[in-house]
Amino acid sequence: MEVFTSVSGLRKFLSQQFLQQKSIGLVPTMGALHQGHLALVEAAAAQNDIAVTSIFVNPTQFNNVEDLAKYPRTLEADLELLRVAGCHAVFAPSTEEMYPAQPALKFDFGPIETIMEGASRPGHFNGVGIVVSKLFHMVKPHRAYFGQKDLQQVAVVKRMVADLSFDLEIVVFPTVREADGLAMSSRNRRLSPAERLIAPHIYQILTATRDRIQQGETVGNAKYAALQAFSDIPELILDYIEIVDTATLQNIPEPGEAGTSAICVAVQLGPVRLIDNLIF
Amino acid sequence: MEVFTSVSGLRKFLSQQFLQQKSIGLVPTMGALHQGHLALVEAAAAQNDIAVTSIFVNPTQFNNVEDLAKYPRTLEADLELLRVAGCHAVFAPSTEEMYPAQPALKFDFGPIETIMEGASRPGHFNGVGIVVSKLFHMVKPHRAYFGQKDLQQVAVVKRMVADLSFDLEIVVFPTVREADGLAMSSRNRRLSPAERLIAPHIYQILTATRDRIQQGETVGNAKYAALQAFSDIPELILDYIEIVDTATLQNIPEPGEAGTSAICVAVQLGPVRLIDNLIF
Incomplete structure (x- = not known):
């Protein structure tokens, strides 16, 4: 090499x-x-x-x-x-x-x-x-x-x-994840052991939000539930959660064809800002 | 081809x-x-x-x-x-x-x-x-x-x-010029015969301005004389004349080393906007 x-x-x-x-x-x-x-x-x-x-x-x-x-x-x-x-x-x-x-x-x-x-x-x-x-x-x-x-x-x-x-x-x-679902990121190294245990909640909320939409909840209601879920974990300081078209990145009122919508999130956790997303 | x-x-x-x-x-x-x-x-x-x-x-x-x-x-x-x-x-x-x-x-x-x-x-x-x-x-x-x-x-x-x-x-x-000094431009085709006779004044004013500076006049005075010369030819509606550094294009108070200064001009002549410059 x-x-x-x-x-x-x-x-x-x-x-x-x-x-x-x-x-x-x-x-x-x-x-x-x-x-x-x-x-x-x-x-x-x-x-x-x-x-x-x-x-x-x-x-x-x-x-x-x-x-x-x-x-x-x-x-x-x-x-x-x-x-x-x-x-x-x-x-x-x-x-x-x-x-x-x-x-x-x-x-x-x-x-x-x-x-x-x-x-x-x-x-x-x-x-x-x-x-x-x-x-x-x-x-x-x-x-x-x-x-x-x-x-x-x-x-x-x-x-x-x-x-x-x-x-x-x-x-x-595709995003590569740890066994507990946390998206791999160079910034994960800067999390304390306690923060590292909290971090997988990001992926859990993403999957729960996707599941709600796929089970028929509106995008608006699913986003509201996600905001609630983040507010229940005070260590995760939410920057944004957006449900968007993967090409235009503009907010969508309802999901498009499979693979063209994404839930995107950014949170501050201790000293680190983490992002993740889920395409559906 | x-x-x-x-x-x-x-x-x-x-x-x-x-x-x-x-x-x-x-x-x-x-x-x-x-x-x-x-x-x-x-x-x-x-x-x-x-x-x-x-x-x-x-x-x-x-x-x-x-x-x-x-x-x-x-x-x-x-x-x-x-x-x-x-x-x-x-x-x-x-x-x-x-x-x-x-x-x-x-x-x-x-x-x-x-x-x-x-x-x-x-x-x-x-x-x-x-x-x-x-x-x-x-x-x-x-x-x-x-x-x-x-x-x-x-x-x-x-x-x-x-x-x-x-x-x-x-x-x-380098700029290629007609025999009378007019810089070649695709837009020259749109000049009327009368306008075509006036157009070479642009180059004449550029060379006169350069000569003034090279003979020791200040950049400011040479620019003032150029403005006067343009105002004497009512068909040439001056957009700008600037004396600048060729790399930064910023105005210069006095000429730099040979080849690093330029007099740049844009004028409207009839239906056409013409530009020209002279490096010195």
Whole structure:
């Protein structure tokens, strides 16, 4: 497995692969890898000749200084996990390598970014759009892999790929969960043991809400019951719960065809902000 | 010379070129070609294995409906000129082919786009940024060619290439002028014979302004003299004249090193808005 910290080194390696007509799969990550990431890397290695994983804690997508400072950084462990998962090349640049100068260009995704994560984290999706564009131009992948846990990020990146005519395929994989249902997240490491025991309630409320809707309750009533359920667990400070169309992310009055609706949630639990969603 | 109207046809042709390790030069145009364009095409053909010219009157960069409607469209004549200039492939898509859906994403270039053309044509550089990004992703050129006449466009595109880490080189060629100094422009065709006789005054005022500064007059005084000169020709309705740094496009109190300052001007002449600039 090759490890690159410079864009020029990465591009030199990749140009050799292009000459040999190798297909490239990219998994963009911020490191602190868990099974959710590794499932993406394994898929990238299975579906392409070369799997590239980027590890870069992108400062421009953080609106919270403490969240950025405390985001877990575990490069040596990450590299070992990537080796085992069959990754061929890792790109782990410094902030200076990614941003030799402060970008002047800003992305505005319109309505899709003024809700949920966009509303709670101003500038977040601009940061995501810029860094993902840069990584796409550095790696030139045939396929790029994202986790469904970041549902709104997936919608924003798909929008960007369509609007700018990027020549690549976005592949989305289901959220990987702990045995008790908690969605895997690098931020879970920052939960105390007591908080870790409370965290699975998020998934329980998501599934209960989905079940209510599938049993015929209105979206409005199911959402109200979910709000009640969150308020019964004082440690879970709800940021939002929204029941939306998976493509437009706009609120829906009733569920659409199977697989086109999602319940999306964000909560603060102790020092950590967690998000999760369930598609139905 | 190959002519493509579909993205898929273009990509199929280009992927064969990439397999043969051919270098690609792209000249993005809106058609109605003149010697300024053809100098870019000739350079693209000389410096690359394959020269691609795009012809697309991009509606999203027009803020004036009449300007868009009356923009000259001369495809057959353009194709003949391109054949003679040594162009290998032309991409002339319909609006529907370029924009299967209305883009949601908007580009904001910050201070560089709120002045001069950006101030006079709101949304213009967003339209330019989106369409140039799309063309870059469709053609994947090694080099892309632009004319210095669109000085602010060059600055915006260079900014975008740096901010998004596009893997290509921007090549800029000097403005090509008629014998009487008028900068070549597709819009010149819309001037009446009387207006065409007045138009060269723009270049005369630009050169007189540059000469004043190079002879020691202050930038402020030279600009004042230029304003006077324009007001003496009532047919030339001045939009702006700015003396700026070529990289930042911000006003300068005094000229910098040779080649880093520019006098930029936009005027309305009859039905047509003309721009020009002089670097010194």
